[in-house]
Amino acid sequence: MTDARRRVPRTDALLADPRLADAERRLGRALVKRAITTAQQQARAGEISPEEVADRAVAALPVSAASLRPVINATGVVVHTNLGRAPLSAAAVEAIVTASGATDVEFDLDTGRRARRGRGALAALAEAVPSAGGVHVVNNNAAALLLTAMTLAPGREMIVSRGELIEIGDGFRLPALMESTGARIREVGTTNRTHLRDYADALGPDTGFILKVHPSNYLVSGFTSQVTVRELAQLVQGEGGGAVPLVVDIGSGLLTPHPLMPDEPDATTVLRHGADLVTASGDKLLGGPQAGLLFGAAELIEKLRRHPAARALRVDKLTLAALEATLLGPPAPVAQALDADVADLRARAAQLADQLPDAEAVDCIAAVGGGGAPGVELPSAAVSLPERYAAALRAGAPAVVGRLENGRCLLDLRTVAPEDDPTLIEAVRACS
Numbered sequence: 001m002t003d004a005r006r007r008v009p010r011t012d013a014l015l016a017d018p019r020l021a022d023a024e025r026r027l028g029r030a031l032v033k034r035a036i037t038t039a040q041q042q043a044r045a046g047e048i049s050p051e052e053v054a055d056r057a058v059a060a061l062p063v064s065a066a067s068l069r070p071v072i073n074a075t076g077v078v079v080h081t082n083l084g085r086a087p088l089s090a091a092a093v094e095a096i097v098t099a100s101g102a103t104d105v106e107f108d109l110d111t112g113r114r115a116r117r118g119r120g121a122l123a124a125l126a127e128a129v130p131s132a133g134g135v136h137v138v139n140n141n142a143a144a145l146l147l148t149a150m151t152l153a154p155g156r157e158m159i160v161s162r163g164e165l166i167e168i169g170d171g172f173r174l175p176a177l178m179e180s181t182g183a184r185i186r187e188v189g190t191t192n193r194t195h196l197r198d199y200a201d202a203l204g205p206d207t208g209f210i211l212k213v214h215p216s217n218y219l220v221s222g223f224t225s226q227v228t229v230r231e232l233a234q235l236v237q238g239e240g241g242g243a244v245p246l247v248v249d250i251g252s253g254l255l256t257p258h259p260l261m262p263d264e265p266d267a268t269t270v271l272r273h274g275a276d277l278v279t280a281s282g283d284k285l286l287g288g289p290q291a292g293l294l295f296g297a298a299e300l301i302e303k304l305r306r307h308p309a310a311r312a313l314r315v316d317k318l319t320l321a322a323l324e325a326t327l328l329g330p331p332a333p334v335a336q337a338l339d340a341d342v343a344d345l346r347a348r349a350a351q352l353a354d355q356l357p358d359a360e361a362v363d364c365i366a367a368v369g370g371g372g373a374p375g376v377e378l379p380s381a382a383v384s385l386p387e388r389y390a391a392a393l394r395a396g397a398p399a400v401v402g403r404l405e406n407g408r409c410l411l412d413l414r415t416v417a418p419e420d421d422p423t424l425i426e427a428v429r430a431c432s
């Protein structure tokens, strides 16, 4: 044993192994040394033989220099916040790679002069929402709301229905976020019912804007009443035409109506109904990178753009590249998951279950997620496995995250791209 310990290969010898030398060029020395050290310790502890150290170090190498690991989302939640929300399309990934070097994000190659930053993404957004006079992009929807409050209501009031004062997850509350700018929330109505006269009574010289929030992650049902965008638009028009802007946070980011989600608001319709400004997330139903999208009247957008804090909220070139490619490229994974035909999902589930031990194909219900369309159920199909598979699948490479239901581990195929089916088969086999 002592002899074997003495024979544990030295670090410099291991770094000369072509596989580890290649990894050093890709990942850097520190990460490769970490994998080597772990393997050497295992050999010294007698867990593996000295001959196995190099192989073990290679196996322990991370996939990339970042600690984030690839995951197959088999949860059936299309926009899964804890799994990074929208997976990007291949077109968006390619655009990111292209833009990752020096790029003309703020430069006109024809004239050799400075140009409008992100003009390609802005043009694509304007084309997607023709009813918007102007568009602007910030870091996320929370940033869009922050910029709106800072620009339109410093030291003044934002009128919001009590039924729309929401918490968006991880303890973040929209009212607290907005009030952090120094603007004050003027709550109107009650949790279940708010009427037009509640808004009308609250309007006054201190009003900065009216905010309507889509309560995207919950439903209030029963004896309820909320005021529509159309009614609010008429109210503020009566106040002297645009003196009090009507801002609508639609949340999940549909740009046009979606047939599966009739109750989910979209930017085009909300603007047509008279909203002055619409805010939305880029990485929910739009299926793009994390971003906050602002659509609205041209002068209003210009005012937001000119606010000193806009610079602190702006997005980087990679986001702009991915956003433009999401808008102009082929349907993103989120759209594919939403539009997948349940008959196709059933056929895939049957085919996968046939090739796997312990598995059966079952029908199930998938969800939109990401705080969107809470009542919408998406018919789906899954590979059902014994519950013990769940932890082993999560530990795999790539990790597979399923959903536990009635003591079974379901791999819901609505959120798995068909091209990932072979990987899924390998992952399950490796656990059985």
Ligand SMILES: *Cc1c(COP(=O)(O)O)cnc(C)c1O
Pocket: 140, 141, 142, 143, 168, 213, 214, 215, 216, 217, 249, 250, 251, 252, 280, 281, 282, 291, 292, 370, 371
């Ligand atoms: C998700 C959501 C937000 C926050 O958006 P982020 O892009 O995550 O900052 C704000 N408002 C509503 C209605 C939402 O659904």
